[in-house]
Amino acid sequence: MRKQHSLTAFLLIGIGAYFLLRQLKLPIITDFYSWPTLLIILGVAFLLHAYIGKDYDKLFPGAILLGFGIHFHGLNHYGFWIDHWGIYTLIVGVAFMIRFQKTKTGLLPGLLLIILSIFAVFVSNKPSWFHWINSFMALLESFWPVALVALGVYLLIKRK
Numbered sequence: 001m002r003k004q005h006s007l008t009a010f011l012l013i014g015i016g017a018y019f020l021l022r023q024l025k026l027p028i029i030t031d032f033y034s035w036p037t038l039l040i041i042l043g044v045a046f047l048l049h050a051y052i053g054k055d056y057d058k059l060f061p062g063a064i065l066l067g068f069g070i071h072f073h074g075l076n077h078y079g080f081w082i083d084h085w086g087i088y089t090l091i092v093g094v095a096f097m098i099r100f101q102k103t104k105t106g107l108l109p110g111l112l113l114i115i116l117s118i119f120a121v122f123v124s125n126k127p128s129w130f131h132w133i134n135s136f137m138a139l140l141e142s143f144w145p146v147a148l149v150a151l152g153v154y155l156l157i158k159r160k
Contacts, residue, residue, distance in 0.1 A: 006053045010045035031077050039069030056102040063098045067091035082121060085137040090117035 018041055022033050043066025050058035068091060074081035096110030119126075120133070140147065 007045060007049040007055075007058070010048045011042070014041035014045050032073075034073065034076060036069045036072035036076065039065050039072065041069075043067070043069055050102075056099065059099045059102060060095050060106075063095035064091060067094060084121050085134075085141060086117040086120035089113045089120070093117060 015038070018037060021029060043062050043064070046058045046062025046065060050056055050062055068088075071081075071087055071091060075083055090113070093110045093113030093116075096106040096113065099105065100107045100110055120130075
């Protein structure tokens, strides 16, 4: 399989299998007939392409898509799942660490995000200065589509 077509192949296989299983209506996997499963499939396709095709630039987006897919699936189906903004920074931190494993870049941001996430989620007696981070993240959770649009505009301008 040529490298440039392997990502497309993995995506087609994953999405095709998803819709085939939806058509078969197997009762064992009905919890997976949801949009987070598509994120999981995309993430796995990116990760497979990265490792098999040795295109390690796809590790970061693959890990983020897989992490968000698992997180949103957990939120929808498991009552014990943690719903806190620190999980999002944890997913990004783990994605940096997965990328660091192969490219040796991103160790410091990955460690900082993981430490921040663990602190935010699990430490009950937080210092007073930490309140502004919670406020900022609450604002970001409300207006994240605006952040995506701004990031897209920035990427368009940056390319030129």
